[in-house]
Amino acid sequence: xxxxxxxxxxxxxxxxxxxxxxxxxxxxxxxxxxxxxxxxxxxxxxxxxxxxxxxxxxxxxxxxxxxxxxxxxxxxxxxxxxxxxxxxxxxxxxxxxxxxxxxxxxxxxxxxxxxxxxxxxxxxxxxxxxxxxxxxxxxxxxxxxxxxxxxxxxxxxxxxxxxxxxxxxxxxxxxxxxxxxxxxxxxxxxxxxxxxxxxxxxxxxxxxxxxxxxxxxxxxxxxxxxxxxxxxxxxxxxxxxxxxxxxxxxxxxxxxxxxxxxxxxxxxxxxxxxxxxxxxxxxxxxxxxxxxxxxxxxxxxxxxxxxxxxxxxxxxxxxxxxxxxxxxxxxxxxxxxxxxxxxxxxxxxxxxxxxxxxxxxxxxxxxxxxxxxxxxxxxxxxxxxxxxxxxxxxxxxxxxxxxxxxxxxxxxxxxx
Ligand SMILES: Cc1cc2nc3c(=O)[nH]c(=O)nc-3n(C[C@H](O)[C@H](O)[C@H](O)COP(=O)(O)O)c2cc1C
Numbered sequence: 001x002x003x004x005x006x007x008x009x010x011x012x013x014x015x016x017x018x019x020x021x022x023x024x025x026x027x028x029x030x031x032x033x034x035x036x037x038x039x040x041x042x043x044x045x046x047x048x049x050x051x052x053x054x055x056x057x058x059x060x061x062x063x064x065x066x067x068x069x070x071x072x073x074x075x076x077x078x079x080x081x082x083x084x085x086x087x088x089x090x091x092x093x094x095x096x097x098x099x100x101x102x103x104x105x106x107x108x109x110x111x112x113x114x115x116x117x118x119x120x121x122x123x124x125x126x127x128x129x130x131x132x133x134x135x136x137x138x139x140x141x142x143x144x145x146x147x148x149x150x151x152x153x154x155x156x157x158x159x160x161x162x163x164x165x166x167x168x169x170x171x172x173x174x175x176x177x178x179x180x181x182x183x184x185x186x187x188x189x190x191x192x193x194x195x196x197x198x199x200x201x202x203x204x205x206x207x208x209x210x211x212x213x214x215x216x217x218x219x220x221x222x223x224x225x226x227x228x229x230x231x232x233x234x235x236x237x238x239x240x241x242x243x244x245x246x247x248x249x250x251x252x253x254x255x256x257x258x259x260x261x262x263x264x265x266x267x268x269x270x271x272x273x274x275x276x277x278x279x280x281x282x283x284x285x286x287x288x289x290x291x292x293x294x295x296x297x298x299x300x301x302x303x304x305x306x307x308x309x310x311x312x313x314x315x316x317x318x319x320x321x322x323x324x325x326x327x328x329x330x331x332x333x334x335x336x337x338x339x340x341x342x343x344x345x346x347x348x349x350x351x352x353x354x355x356x357x358x359x360x361x362x363x364x365x366x367x368x369x370x371x372x373x374x375x376x377x378x379x380x381x382x383x384x385x386x387x388x389x390x391x392x393x394x395x396x397x398x399x400x401x402x403x404x405x406x407x408x409x410x411x412x413x414x415x416x
Pocket of ligand 1: 013014015016017018041042043044091092093094095096124125126129
């Protein structure tokens with residue numbers, strides 16, 4: 001029986017071109033046995049007639065907050081309490097902004113505020129609207145809220161002719177996101193009980209007792225992955241360089257300082273791991289000599305000789321029984337080339353490329369990722385191996401959202 005059977009879902013439809021796809025989404029939900037109450041904003045009614053939703057749901061569509069007949073029957077508070085899930089698809093930039101601020105100026109936003117049900121938002125808008133600082137801030141703020149998840153948007157061609165992030169996810173994807181909110185019990189996720197080893201943050205290579213070489217990694221991406229993986233029932237060990245973050249609850253934290261220490265800590269744990277995710281920005285080099293006393297400012301120039309640090313990810317990927325290896329490639333340029341080379345040269349399964357620059361990649365809360373993978377499929381007959389190559393862009397989103405999308409891809413490719 002479908003997990004959505006008899007589930008009570010409010011389908012909120014806002015005023016965007018993608019509203020026509022909501023009819024298909026409604027049909028899929030009904031097919032799964034869900035009871036769906038459609039709530040349209042006034043703008044949504046400019047895009048699609050309520051009669052379509054009424055016919056598909058066999059329920060009168062609600063749109064007015066001040067509807068006397070509805071208030072006499074199932075009023076807005078009753079409706080808010082009735083719902084097991086509120087799904088907003090498409091969610092416009094406008095409605096997203098209102099929900100972020102806690103506004104309640106129409107039936108849909110009032111229901112969001114008055115309901116304890118989980119809220120699933122499927123943003124859909126022009127790519128420039130999605131990339132606008134105001135929308136970015138709103139999405140970032142929403143993605144931190146408990147009980148609220150955001151699905152999409154997808155990247156691609158848009159109704160206005162633009163190409164970029166902002167397309168509403170397809171109804172099938174949204175259907176499975178709905179199913180997931182009801183199967184959130186960790187036992188049912190593909191990563192349940194998987195042992196995941198994650199590295200995060202920078203490493204510090206000491207020069208003398210007061211100075212060191214390091215980098216701008218904040219550790220936020222690795223910590224977000226650790227948190228999401230733990231919530232999905234994985235047994236997570238996080239090996240972290242020095243960062244200003246608290247360990248997510250339920251995660252085993254091992255703190256280290258230098259690349260060598262991180263290497264040693266990884267090799268203590270890695271034989272137990274099913275998946276190794278290397279997000280740490282490990283220093284490539286360290287000073288050959290560590291000065292015992294503070295180096296004095298005597299000479300006009302100072303040469304510090306460096307030697308190569310061990311390559312943790314590459315060493316793990318060389319193990320005979322290597323775990324699934326997911327590497328990160330933070331680059332300022334030539335992203336795809338470097339990432340593909342790293343994938344092949346280091347024998348990784350997935351490489352996650354992300355651009356770093358003045359306000360991108362390091363230290364910030366949002367990011368965009370480009371995944372490249374090389375899945376090895378084994379055919380039962382004859383045990384023939386097939387290499388499946390692929391790639392996917394994950395558009396700008398909070399690191400927590402990206403962590404969840406990345407783990408979904410890992411699960412889909414390797415653990416389904
Ligand atoms: C033709 C047309 C298409 C639009 N498409 C979108 C869209 O896809 N996403 C969006 O956020 N706003 C879109 N808008 C703007 C919204 O309709 C507008 O912001 C409206 O106030 C949203 O109201 P609501 O959030 O209450 O539904 C569009 C407007 C027009 C005229």
